[in-house]
Amino acid sequence: MDTYAGKIRLVIKNAPYIYRDYSHLAAEASLAAKDQGKYWEMHDLLLQRSPVLDRDSLIKYARELALDMKKFTASLDEKKHAQEIEQDKKLALDMDLYNTPTFFINGRRVVGERPFEYFKKIIDEELSAKR
Amino acid sequence: MKKLILIMIVVFISVSAFADEKRFAVPVGDSPSTGPMNAPVTIIEFLDFQ
Numbered sequence A: 001m002d003t004y005a006g007k008i009r010l011v012i013k014n015a016p017y018i019y020r021d022y023s024h025l026a027a028e029a030s031l032a033a034k035d036q037g038k039y040w041e042m043h044d045l046l047l048q049r050s051p052v053l054d055r056d057s058l059i060k061y062a063r064e065l066a067l068d069m070k071k072f073t074a075s076l077d078e079k080k081h082a083q084e085i086e087q088d089k090k091l092a093l094d095m096d097l098y099n100t101p102t103f104f105i106n107g108r109r110v111v112g113e114r115p116f117e118y119f120k121k122i123i124d125e126e127l128s129a130k131r
Numbered sequence B: 001m002k003k004l005i006l007i008m009i010v011v012f013i014s015v016s017a018f019a020d021e022k023r024f025a026v027p028v029g030d031s032p033s034t035g036p037m038n039a040p041v042t043i044i045e046f047l048d049f050q
Helices: A023-035 A039-049 A055-064 A069-077 A082-094 A116-130 B002-019
Strands: A008-014 A102-105 A108-111 B041-047
Touching (some): A008 A082, A023 A055, A023 A069, A023 A082, A102 A116, A116 B041
Antiparallel strands (some): A102 A108, A102 B041
């Protein structure tokens, strides 16, 4: 991302896998952090600490990021962002998307983890097409 | 016959090479995002933290 500062917009959609215990809760935690202006900090932390994403751990991570714990815990327990997450899940389903991560680079689909070089090639193609 | 098989293989390879050139329209909505709104490249990632 840093290589392309100012040239890329990255958007995250939640596609929590239904049969994993904490996928959904972790997505809730990320959006609760977003409400407090710390989405990306939480996003990075969750990916770093995954798969340890049970409720107590999520609360611990929020504390590490110095979030307002009362608001965070309430948001998590009330599943405040359930509707938003369901919307993303429906979108994924409508697009026949069953693997994560899946990327769309200016609409071009990339399924699964790939080396940086793979993304770089597509991004460079997109950038030169726009020039 | 061999020639036909060869042609079929070539056609298959070229079709699969272009298969992912289809562009999908993904609505951004209020999803978390970083980077300028008018960036020339938009990457939309569907992820599962677990």
